[in-house]
Each structure stands twice: as C-alpha cells, then as structure tokens.
Amino acid sequence: MTNKFEMNDPVADLKLDRMKQGLVGSPMDRPDGKMKVSGQATYAHEWDVPGRVYGFLVRSRHPRARVTGINRDAVMQMPGILGVYDDKRLLRNPAQGMADEAPVQGTEEVFYLGQPIALVVAETFEQARHGAEALEVSYTTLDDGVFDPETANIADDDRGRKALDQGDIETAMAQAEFSLDETYRTPGHNSAAMEPHCSIAEWDGDQLTLRGSYQMLKFNRNELADSLGIDPANVRILSPYIGGGFGSKLGIAPEAVSAAIAAKDLGRPVCVTLARQQVFDMVMRRSETRQRVRLACDQSGKLTAIGHEALVSNLPGETFSEPVVQATHFLYGGATRRLGIDVARVNRMCAGSVRGPGEAVGMQALENAMDELAERAGIDPVEFRKRNIPEEHPEKGIPYSTRKLHEALDEGAKRFGWEKRSAEPAKVREGEWLIGTGMATAARVNMLQESQARVTLTAEGKAVVETDMTDIGTGTYAILTQISGDMLGLPPENVETRLGDTDFPPASGSGGSFGASSSGSAVFLACEDIRKQIAEKLQADEADLDLENGEVNAGDQTHKLSDLLNGKPMTGEGHVVPGKTGEAVSQGTYGAFFVEVAVNSTTGETRVRRMQGTFDAGRILNEKTATSQCYGGMVWGIGIALTEELMFDNRDGHIANRDLAEYHVPVNLDVPDIEVHLLKERDPWASPIQSKGIGELSICGAAAAITNAMYNATGIRFRDYPATLDKVISGMAD
C-alpha cells in the first residue's frame, strides 16, 4: 500500500525533529561528490554504449525561411557519414518545463536563426560536425521576421497576461507623498550549464532507452513519446548525473528526438551532443524584459500603490512568458496595484525557464525601485522594506504561512554592519575606487509538486531509495539519503539512493525550487510506510518507535533491524500530492542581501567586495548543500548585475556572443567571500517535511543589491542591465 498524503492541512507533527540518527539538517557531504570531482560520475555523453555513432544538428542560417531542400547526396559521399535526417518529427525548439507533451513542430519552416533543421550522423563526432557544416540547404526566405521586441506589434491576447488592476494607479500616484515611475531593462540570459546538452538513443525492438541530461524525467518520457508518436511505456530515460540544468534541461529537446529518429533508422545507438555554440543557438533563453515600475507611498513610507508592468518576448505560438511580476503579487503591501505582462512575438530562439524565472529579473527591478523610493522618502532602505511587509496577502486577503522576512532583514543588517553605512552616495573613496553598500529583499514563490518514491529495506537492514528524481548538482542524493537515514535509523553508508531512471517511481523532477521538498516528502512518506510495517510487527505505535544505527526501540523492546526482517526485505512507497495549503495560505521564501562594492572612478569597472545573504526557506535539509545553492544563486546575481547579456543582432535576431568566452558569467576573481546565513524555520503548510524551495531564492533580488550599492558608491542609478563599465563611465562626470 502506498502511503499517499495530500497536503490539505498544516502538519502538526514535526516528525523529523524527533528522529535520533541526526542526519537531516546536518552539513553532510554529498554521496556523489567524490565521483563527480574525480570524473567517475557518468554524464550523458560519457556512457559507453557499444556501437554508438554520433549525430550533429544542422542549424538554419536564416532567421525566417522555408527549407526547400537539402543536398543529402553530397554529404552522404563524405567519409564516415551514415545518414542525414530532416524528419517531420524533428523539434523546432525544446518543450517548456512540465509540458508533458511535445507535439510535432516540424523544422521545415524556420522561425529563428540557429534553429535545428536536420541531423547529420557519422561514425565520429568530428565527421558528423563537418557534415553538418557542409550540408547545402536551400531556402525560400520570408520577409516577415520580427527581431526587436521593443518595436514589435503586440497582439491583443498577448497583452496584460496575468494582469491585475486593483484600484486606480494614476490617482494613487498623483496623490502620493512620494512616488517613482521608472523603466528598467534586463537582457536575455543563457543558463550556461557546464555540461552541454546530450542524448544517446538506443532501441531494442520497440523499446527506446535514452541516456540524456534532463531535469524532469516523468515529463520528459511523455514528451519524447509524444514527439515520436510512440507509447510512453516503451520509453526509458536515464539521467543519473547532470552537469547543471538551471532550467535549460526541463523539457525534451531537439537533440533527444533527433537521436531517437536516427537510431531507429540506423539500428545503432546515436549520440547527439550540442557544441557550446548550439547551447546558445537552440536552448531556451531567458527573455529580455522591459519593466515599468510605479511605486507610491505616504509620508510614513507606507506603500499605497504598486505598478509593475513588463514586456517580454517569445517565439510565435509559445505559451511561456517570463513571469516577471510573480513576487510583486505577494511581497509588499499597497492597496492599489497594477501588474501585467505583455508578450512580443519575435524571431529569436525560444524563451523559457532560466535560473529563477520571474523573480530573478522581476525582483531586480522592484528592489531597485524600492531603494530609490526609500531615498526619496528619506527612510533607511531596510526600515522602508520592514514598514511594507503586509499582514495578509495584498490581493487575495489570505494569511502567509511562515515568513521570516523581518528577521532576515534585521539579522542580515546586523551581520553586515549596515549601521556603519554612509547613506549619502559617492562619499567613500579609496584611491581610484568608490565604495558603496546596498541591500535588497529576496523573495520567491514556494511550490509543492506531486512526487513518488519507493524505499526498500534489504534483508541485511540497509535501505535502497528509488525515485526518478534528478540531482542537477543540487544535492538530491544527499538529502534523500539523510531523510531516509533519519526515518529508518541508518547511518548514511547504509542508505543507497538511486535516481534518474524512469523505471523508478515518478518524482516531481528538478525545477522551480520544488524538487527537494517534493521528492523529499515522497521519500519521507515511503519511510513512514516502512516504519508502520515495523510497528505492526512489534505491535507498537509507529510514533513510539525509535530507530537508530540499525536498531529499533519500541518501549522496552530492542531489536536489530536485520533480525526483525528475518531475511525478508520490506518495501515502502510514498506519494505526496499538493493540496489545499497551496491556496489557503501564501507560501513564499524570503531573505535579504547586503553588498559592498567598489567602482573604479577611472574605468567604471565594478568589483563586488562583500556579499551577505540571510534566507528563510523552512526546514533546511542539508546545511552544506543549501548553503552551496545560495552561494551559486548569489554568484548568478553578480552575473546578471554586472556581466551577463545575450547580445542579439537586431537585423536578424541571432546571438552574437555564442560561447563562454564572450557570454560572461562571473569567474572566480569576480566573486568575493560570500556569507550565507540560514534562518531556523519549519513551515508546516509547505510540505510534510516543513521544508521549502531554496535553489532559486538567492538569485531573486541579488542583482538589485549590487546596483543599489553601486548607486551608493557613485550616485548613479542603473536601470539598464548589465551595469557594465560603459554605463558607469557614461554616468560619471569627467
């Protein structure tokens, strides 16, 4: 019997806090860590599949066209070439996260420069790549391409998505004691995962095995089957180790579908790996945004109105629109509210989820605006935010679950030494360097997703955890080991966690920061199932069991787990389903960033000198992996504040800087010592294990803290990201 739990009420029993093994929350090393750093974890391209051959995707060299023919014969004459495929089922772009389907798109019509239009397969990767470069393609070019989102015509049904118009913002702005009406721009971003996208497809009769790099396997299986027109039951996806995803591996993508088509035809396993340039050309981008933020407040600094209206873009027909205003809905009060998103249809490659979709860039603009309004109102930025933490959700009128925003602001300020700050800009100088400090709030929605897991106690008293959950570098192997170790009283070396295989029970997948809570809850429930079976054997109450180091205590009985099992394994299954707590309360995660920067008064170069983040994300499952995720998020914050930008050529919509030499993610020298402090919290509304999402929280607002500090250093407001040195010097007097 599966232990199924629907999250309809807050959980009263904080069971994990009563467990004796003491693993959950501890900074346990990740079990897969040594394998990863010593090159022994198998990433998609590294699977040794006998007889495999290599495919390379051919890109369109036109932004808007119809492919009228390919010169297959010429390429087939080249050494090692095995096939050239322009099958109707090839994908134009990846499926969006959790789409669960990937309908045939076809690639005959070209919608963006770089779009895949064919696959060349050869004995070696180099031969395939050369064949792809050499393939002659004839096109009829189309002249209806739109490349600049700011000048695109916007269809009526693309206007005001997720719009809210509460009260009259014009009146509220006119009547405000202090107000702000500014426009911010953020550029497109690439996920820039270290591991390029790769799939190896292998058929055995009608059974397809795909070794790929994917974040959400149960969806990916259905998407791949949908694309190919086959039964999902005939598809198995293996994705045990993933070299970073950041949203770019959420949905099934062209390389998987094309590998499967070619492998079926050739009767040999086919490996399709993207070159780094293709990761830029054809993998989901984060949309650029233009955001108009209006804020109004009264004499006391209480917000009376918030306007947050964004322009984003996507390909024609795509449903995703960067949810820029997601946190603006719930973070601050203010009775009058106007929020909405317009979508420009452009011929740039597909936009989708990238590292904290919505808040990463939405909080960037909102927190810049809050900093500026605080200054206009003459109130300290920390105090200004505290005054605007609402009692209840300002739109829905529902209460919040747990929310330690106030504490995060105070604790962060204390740890950073905020009180020593000079509030007046451009006052602190060290030689050529102007020094400034700034802060911002962190906020992100919290979600729970359906997830299942199976845990087996072997006859020897060891546990095996199985779920098709993924570990995209986040620490899933660690936290699932910790949860089951605590619940079953086993040291981590006696727990084996197996992930990334669709033969295992379907999990939430990794995305939206919900993976740890969702898959962790499923494992927790599966272990609870086992505990109940043990309790039954001992005629005891499950709640009275103490399990520790392979022993069971129930009242005056003590047994070794292995004795109790008597040679027979015991299996538990867990299944968590989101329920009414998702609507009854507003669930979010919160925090605060404090930053010190130095801006060079000669060259405009900016160096982040200190960065402090304090976060509230419910129960922390592993202090080390949670902290590492926060480090990573704050590093992305440095990137989107200062360096990262997809540079589009507006004549044809192509990306100019399509490699990691020219798309600048922060390097070690750009990253200072970062201090992360995690607040102690349990959110009984959020999940059966009282944890919440943490993966993306530390990106959401981080960039604003940096540019707010740059303002404090220089007196220049930065509203056009990234705040590169040219924008700094253009704001400086000579």
Add this chain to the structure above:
Amino acid sequence: MRPFNYSRAETEKEAADAGSDGATFIAGGTNLLDLMKLEVMTPDALVDINPLDLKSISTTDDGGLRIGALVTNSDCAADQRVRHDYPVLSKAILAGASGQLRNKATTGGNLCQRTRCYYFYDTAMPCNKREPGSGCGAIGGVNRLHAILGASDACIATYPGDMAVALSALDASVEIRSANGNMRSVPVTDFHRLPGDTPEKDNVLETGDLITAVTLPPPPGGTHVYRKVRDRSSYAFALVSVAAVAKMENGKISGIRLAFGGIAHKPWHDPAVEDVLTGESPSEALFDKAGEILLKDAIGQGSNDFKIPLARRTLSAVLRQATASGASA
C-alpha cells in the same frame, strides 16, 4: 572539423618546407583548434612544430633577451629576467587568458592569435577576414569589442592579445625564418597589419615564414605599467589596454613608450603621443593632451563608442601611475 593531414617537424627546415607547401603550423593550438572545430579555419595540413629547439630564453649580445617562439606564456611570464627587467611583459601575459591556456600557449603562437570578432567566429555571418568579399557583419551589428582606430570599410576587428601590446611598448622584434632559410627581424609594431581592403591578412608573415623568437632590447629601466580594462575580472579580452614604460628625470618625463590593446587591428603605437609627453612635467592637462592626440581620428561603431572615453581615461590613469615619483607598478 574538416579532415586534415598531421605531421611533425623535427627541424626548422622541415617546418618551413611544410609551411611552403601550405601547411599551417601548430604549437599550443589554443586558438587554432577552436577555430578548426568551427571551420573558421580549415587547413588541409597541420605541421606540429613543438619538437623544434625554440623553447629557451637567452641573453643576447647587446644585453637584451631572446625568447624562443615555443616558450610558453606561463614560462615567459615567470622568468626571473623577464619579471625583473621587463615587468610590463610579465604583467601583460598574466592579464591574458587563464592559467591552463597560458601553460599551453606559446610566444610565437600568441602573436598569431586571431581576432575575437563575433562575426569572424560564426560561419553563418558575413566576414571579409574569414571569407574575403562576403562583407562585414560587425559594421551595423554588435561591435562592443571592435576597433576605434585604423579600421576600414572592410573590417573593424581588433587584435585581441595582451602580450604583443607589452612587446610593442618594449620595442621588441620578431625573428622570422623565411622559407628559403634567410632570417629577418621585424619590429613588433610592424608585425601586425591594419585591415585595409585585405583584412584576411592579420600580419606580415609570408608563406613558409616561421617565427623563431622574439627579441627584447636591453632592459629599458623606468616604471612599467600594464593596465587592462575588461568586462570581468579575468578571462575576458581587453576593451582597452595600455602598456607603458616611463622614465623620469628631475620631475620630467625623460622617455616613454606606450602601446594600446583592444582598440585596433594591431597593438596601437603612436609616436606622436610619446613625443608630446617627452620632456614635459606630468600634469592632468598634459595627459589630456596625450589622449587627444591618441584619439583624434577615433571613430565609434555604435556599441563600442564608449571605448573612446575609456581609452582616454585609462591612458590618463596609466600616465598618472607611471610618472608618479618612485612609482613601481
């Protein structure tokens, strides 16, 4: 990658003969292999010159240094004589690429690295340097990295390196073995070309020419500064860089050599800038005047317009540093 023949040269003659037959030399390969994967460069044959005896740094008769063409960037930057007598060279090398790349990249190869123009790198785009006659994608396109001096209607690319900028400020020369075995010496400042209407030619090397060494004149003394301004702290190409070697006497600039990276198709050296500074007392007004002379013909292309004020600002800061009494940068 296009298929190619590979051979190893055991002698300079073998290398030169292969080069005369159209083979491309490979040493560290840090730039060449990337470009071959992208089919931006498609040599039919590679000749590996790593076996050649060009890996040492020696003192020349006139008291200068001869740096073998196969000395790695890491070894050159770490050499005690270079660090002590030519610190601007060591600093410039260490400002470039990453530790891994510097371990592999060589002195001769570094001189030959190709531009980082986005359109040069993308075979779907027009580029006169890659495919003469196809046009220049960067003009009217994305050109943040591009030239403000010495560009042409055919090409606005920049030379991306750091080492050659320092070598230009040091008045170094490139020692070249011609296909027929004759040796010649070309000042580094004359080694790279301006694009004109033949941007496919980056430098003055002829078929079969082999760079055997870079020679430095006797230690120039003075204050050495290399300042590189870029979009992140490391592993990014210069937007503007300035190499300076300055000598002061009685509060006046008695001699100065300046070279600039990131602003032209070659390391930029303008004697008029040095002339205006020589014999003068350092002042902000003087530095401004030097900047005016340097940039009087500068033209922005849109996204690189900022390089004009940035070059002026960086030059002033470098001059301030290089002429400060007792300065050691």
